[in-house]
Amino acid sequence: VALIGVTVSPLFIMRLVALDNIEAQLRTRRLNELSNYTLILSNQIVRSNYFKGENTDIIHADMSQSASMYNGRILVIDSQYTIVKDTYATLNGMTSISQETIKAMSGENIRRYNKEEKMLEMAVPITNEDKSEILGVILFYSSTSDIQKTCDLIGQSYNGITAALICLCVVLSLLIANLFTKPLKRVATSIDRMSEGHFDEEIHLRGFSELKVISDSFNTMLKKLQKLENSRQEFVSNVSHELKTPITSIKVLADSLNMQEDVPNDVYKEFMQDIVVEIDRENEIINDLLSLVKMDKAVAELNIATVNINEMLEMILKRLRPIAAKRNIELVFESFRQVSAECDEVKINLAFTNLVENGIKYNTAGGWVKVSLDADHKYFYVKVADSGIGIPEEYQDQIFERFYRVDKARSRETGGTGLGLAITRNVILMHDGAVKVLSKEDEGSTFVVRIPLKHVPENQNGGVNDEKN
Numbered sequence: 001v002a003l004i005g006v007t008v009s010p011l012f013i014m015r016l017v018a019l020d021n022i023e024a025q026l027r028t029r030r031l032n033e034l035s036n037y038t039l040i041l042s043n044q045i046v047r048s049n050y051f052k053g054e055n056t057d058i059i060h061a062d063m064s065q066s067a068s069m070y071n072g073r074i075l076v077i078d079s080q081y082t083i084v085k086d087t088y089a090t091l092n093g094m095t096s097i098s099q100e101t102i103k104a105m106s107g108e109n110i111r112r113y114n115k116e117e118k119m120l121e122m123a124v125p126i127t128n129e130d131k132s133e134i135l136g137v138i139l140f141y142s143s144t145s146d147i148q149k150t151c152d153l154i155g156q157s158y159n160g161i162t163a164a165l166i167c168l169c170v171v172l173s174l175l176i177a178n179l180f181t182k183p184l185k186r187v188a189t190s191i192d193r194m195s196e197g198h199f200d201e202e203i204h205l206r207g208f209s210e211l212k213v214i215s216d217s218f219n220t221m222l223k224k225l226q227k228l229e230n231s232r233q234e235f236v237s238n239v240s241h242e243l244k245t246p247i248t249s250i251k252v253l254a255d256s257l258n259m260q261e262d263v264p265n266d267v268y269k270e271f272m273q274d275i276v277v278e279i280d281r282e283n284e285i286i287n288d289l290l291s292l293v294k295m296d297k298a299v300a301e302l303n304i305a306t307v308n309i310n311e312m313l314e315m316i317l318k319r320l321r322p323i324a325a326k327r328n329i330e331l332v333f334e335s336f337r338q339v340s341a342e343c344d345e346v347k348i349n350l351a352f353t354n355l356v357e358n359g360i361k362y363n364t365a366g367g368w369v370k371v372s373l374d375a376d377h378k379y380f381y382v383k384v385a386d387s388g389i390g391i392p393e394e395y396q397d398q399i400f401e402r403f404y405r406v407d408k409a410r411s412r413e414t415g416g417t418g419l420g421l422a423i424t425r426n427v428i429l430m431h432d433g434a435v436k437v438l439s440k441e442d443e444g445s446t447f448v449v450r451i452p453l454k455h456v457p458e459n460q461n462g463g464v465n466d467e468k469n
């Protein structure tokens with residue numbers, strides 16, 4: 001609408017101004033022509049002794065021709081106010097005492113436009129050659145209806161152009177609006193489809209680069225959502241599977257006790273112990289899950305304090321030493337310097353405990369686990385190395401996933417939920433750190449952890465990272 005207004009309003013103004021101008025100019029030009037003609041006519045009248053009755057036919061013919069040419073009427077009046085010639089022939093021989101006649105007879109030149117009658121009116125005195133005497137008057141009336149007509153015609157074509165321009169504007173604005181809204185509508189449709197749960201439909205917008213940016217970021221978001229949805233489904237199926245396994249065992253154990261009659265007391269006890277083991281396992285899985293869910297929920301819920309990392313690692317090793325001793329595994333701590341860092345002690349403790357536990361669990365009898373600590377001005381580094389069974393290269397990416405275990409059979413023997421490393425990685429990421437694994441099958445594994453010494457709250461993180469990049 002604005003576009004139409006902007007285009008059309010100057011047209012209207014131009015129309016008004018221009019048409020008035022054209023009309024005025026045409027009138028002035030006509031008036032000049034009439035002036036010239038009356039001058040010529042008055043000269044002719046004087047030279048040809050017209051008032052003495054000579055050459056009247058020639059002059060009358062000329063007058064008639066000019067009158068019809070200018071769409072008007074010419075009257076010649078002599079000094080006695082008698083109308084000698086009227087090209088309309090109605091007033092011949094009569095006396096004219098009109099205002100113009102009287103004024104012209106006293107030497108005045110009258111040229112004016114009568115707006116009501118739409119007439120150009122002219123009254124010119126006829127003087128003798130030395131201009132000493134007024135011999136009569138020429139009156140010339142010329143209708144401007146033809147000028148009016150011309151202007152109306154111009155106005156009409158103007159109207160046509162204006163109408164055409166309005167149409168063009170309407171069509172153009174519709175086209176442009178469509179051009180802009182169509183891709184946006186498609187984005188909206190795709191988003192709607194997505195909220196209905198279709199995560200598999202990308203959008204491809206062509207044309208404006210801005211729209212391309214939108215569609216690209218939409219697709220990126222879609223990919224992330226797809227990944228999230230996949231891992232959610234996988235997680236749910238894993239959880240239900242893992243939670244079901246101990247329950248199934250418990251049911252099998254309980255059923256077999258129920259089906260037998262007169263079960264000996266020691267068999268009862270043995271089965272009950274197995275049931276307790278399964279219950280413990282179920283409990284362990286639930287606890288791990290809960291701690292993972294908690295971490296997912298609130299990154300902000302970190303309980304940050306300055307922690308002496310040396311002390312913390314030594315405590316972890318001290319706690320695990322009895323378990324390691326059972327399989328004759330040596331736990332070694334090596335510190336290159338004293339390190340204090342801002343972190344959540346409980347969570348970081350859990351993360352490193354999981355790593356050392358794995359080092360013990362996936363080790364061979366008589367092996368070792370070595371924990372070393374170092375730091376620079378920005379980060380501290382913890383390495384947990386073991387002499388254990390190692391992790392085949394192809395699984396190294398996946399061990400951090402929830403419930404992932406390399407050797408299911410052996411893992412079941414050693415116990416565990418497959419959540420340990422997932423929890424560890426979560427904790428480290430919450431602290432803006434990183435973890436990687438270096439391992440060779442049958443030779444051992446080394447987990448390298450890097451964590452910032454100073455904790456930067458989440459909302460300021462972006463800025464710091466941007467600066468870094």
Ligand SMILES: Nc1ncnc2c1ncn2[C@@H]1O[C@H](COP(=O)(O)OP(=O)(O)OP(=O)(O)O)[C@@H](O)[C@H]1O
Binds near residue numbers: 354362389420444445
């Ligand atoms: N130090 C290690 N050496 C060899 N394999 C390892 C080591 N650490 C982890 N793994 C492999 O990665 C898998 C995942 O480890 P993770 O700690 O997540 O689960 P888990 O130890 O099986 O169970 P838990 O939840 O009790 O820790 C393990 O099952 C094991 O196959």
Ligand SMILES: [Mg+2]
Binds near residue numbers: 421
């Ligand atoms: Mg583990």
